Amino acid sequence: MERIAILGAGVCGIEAALALRHREPTTPVAIVTDEHDHFFSRPALMYVFAGQMTLRGIEPHDRELFGRMGFERVRGRVTALDTAARRLAMDVGPGIAYKRLLIAAGSKARPAPWPGSDGPGVHAFVTLRDLERLDTEARPGGRAVVVGGGLIGVEVAEILAHRGVHVTFVIRESWYFPVALDARESALVAEHLREHGIDVRLESAVQEIVRAADGAVRAVRVAGEEVPCDFVVTAIGVVPNTQFLEGSAVSRAPSGAIEVDDRLRTNVPGVWAAGDCANVTWADGSRRPEQLWYTARDQGRIAALSMAGDEAVYRRGTWYNSAKFFDLEYTTAGWVPVSLDSENRPLAPDPGLRTWFQRVPGAFASERIVCRGERVVGFNMLGGRWNHEPLLEWIHERRSLDWVLARLPEAQFDEEFERRFRVSSAAQLS
């Protein structure tokens, strides 16, 4: 059987399939998914929930794509992988045989670990099924507790609040999103969230999900206090969706992420892995999965070339990302140190780093520039739009703080007529 099987129809799987089709116009390609017939933008699920877009609208391609490209669509859940026989066993049907396999199974929500987590009324927001379940439960006037101070948590808080649900946003750490924001930036976000009616609770570790006699969620016990609610959404991170590899020859890290080399090959010949489920080497040398949209896309493309026999190597470039907290836009580029450790203790500041920071006067915005010695190494910009390309360029060119401050307006990407960057008297270097 010549067939290439691609496990997962997310951005990684689809980009891999398209790139493979480009290199190998006639090889049979099967795409296996248990979620939806067509590729859709996962980060856009929130807009479908809110009724701002339709499911069709978040599908980037026309619905004839599979037919036109000659992709075979296999619907179902993969239950096991037999690498010796080169077969995927599935929950329905006889399973499928492959010659080359790409595992692009992505992530799934980290399960809620607290007592009372099992049962109805405890949701996640990662998959289309999650959306459908949450959609039936979230009613205007209802009360929800959203757990987890990351990007999915704030998105869920946003869509629920827009639906008229009273949201208590429970965050274990001392401030929101400490992996990316410092205390000052996070205070800005928290203020913004509170303006939108979100009850933000910091330093609030969940102890238990309290259920009524009939089993329905009644409250969440947080730091000794019961927060009454009708349902809970957990957004405490994602884990690699690789349980089906249990017992297979494919080697995984303790996190469950599939170990791959820089050509995205697993330890088993004929099997590649890419996207959220693959353990790759980061610029700092650590090995972790990259749970980002654009890295999943890039890895999918590189995996396809690697599968086609090219000497394609995946290298993660300098870090950048963007996000949006309600109306507050966020752009980061380069090296911005994490401010709390995993136990919520402040990390000792790196003595080699200096930080330039200003809360922009007259705007709900802040700008942070991280320097190592004379050289700018990172940016954390909140409340405006920034083009990460020049920011990265300046980092790579080893520019100084003064040089960067003078040219920063060139990197602004706001709508026309918005404020122009300037150094205010509130700016401080520490």
Place this chain on the structure above:
Amino acid sequence: MQAGLINTYQNPMQNRQWPAWALSAALLLSYLALYFTEFFEAPARALGLGGKWTLYGLLYSLAMVVGGAFFLRRHGNSRYQRIRTLSVIFFQVVFAFALPIVMKVFGHQEYYFSYFWPLKIEYLYPDYILRQPFLVVLYSFVGSLIVLPVAGYFLGKRFYCSWICGCGGLANTAGESFRHLSDKSAAAWRFEKHSIYAVLALAIGATIVVGLNWAVGRDHPDFAAFAFRVQQWYGFVVGAFFAGVLGVGLYPLMGTRVWCRFACPMAAVLGLIQKFGRFRITVKPDMCISCGNCSTYCEMGIDVRQYAMANQSFKRAACVGCGMCAHMCPRGVLKLEVRPDRAKGGSPIRVYSVDL
């Protein structure tokens, strides 16, 4: 998330369900009655407005003011949207409504200062020109033939279609709730490219025929009769039926820019100029999450997402520069810009694994 757009797809009026069809039918009937009957004359006189067109102008301006307030409540957090909306309302209320009335009061023929040839085709018809004061004729010629093309080159067609024009003004204010209904299919784009330039050709042809007739019609009665029919048919089919009846009547079914996109000869001219001009939408590379807000809410049916996903900055003749794609984008990927084309020097080199 845009607060005003929540549940857009749950609202029957915004999803081509029966209320939308009913509204569309009511609009179509009202426009047919306005253009082809004297139905609105009596109420207009009863209100002391002189005639049905003054009543129409009043209702149109009111719709834009109320619709503009509605729009600003949704999207007024953007300075571009604020300025654009106030501008388009100003031009409608002052240039297209108040000034013509003032002219009438002083015994002049009314003149809509925010419209130009070829959108108002009669503004270059000789017999129309001859009835106007010299300054108005100068305004019309300089506007149509110099100011608009030059401004289109430097600013993009948006300076007219989204900042001045009453047709676009109504679309972006009272019609705002229907912008997502524009057809995004490739077939619609193909049709648009044929239809809009066909109407432009008709407009230019009609102007030439009517102009020639002024010069030679007295000696050639057959040509005079032909020119009269051309003038009448263009006014009937394009001016009344496409621009008026269908242009607004189809808002609830096909979105707000049906006229602007498929038929407006002014949009055609400015679009061609825009293609070679300085206005473009710049795409920030490798940041698009393919969500499709930009494409969904593009009133001109441009599939903006395809450009964003391909990291491709673009100029499209159709784009009226309303700025909603950029405004909606949750990752700030799109930016409306005016700047000269840069020399082709390739894309920046990507650097990996730098020690930070």
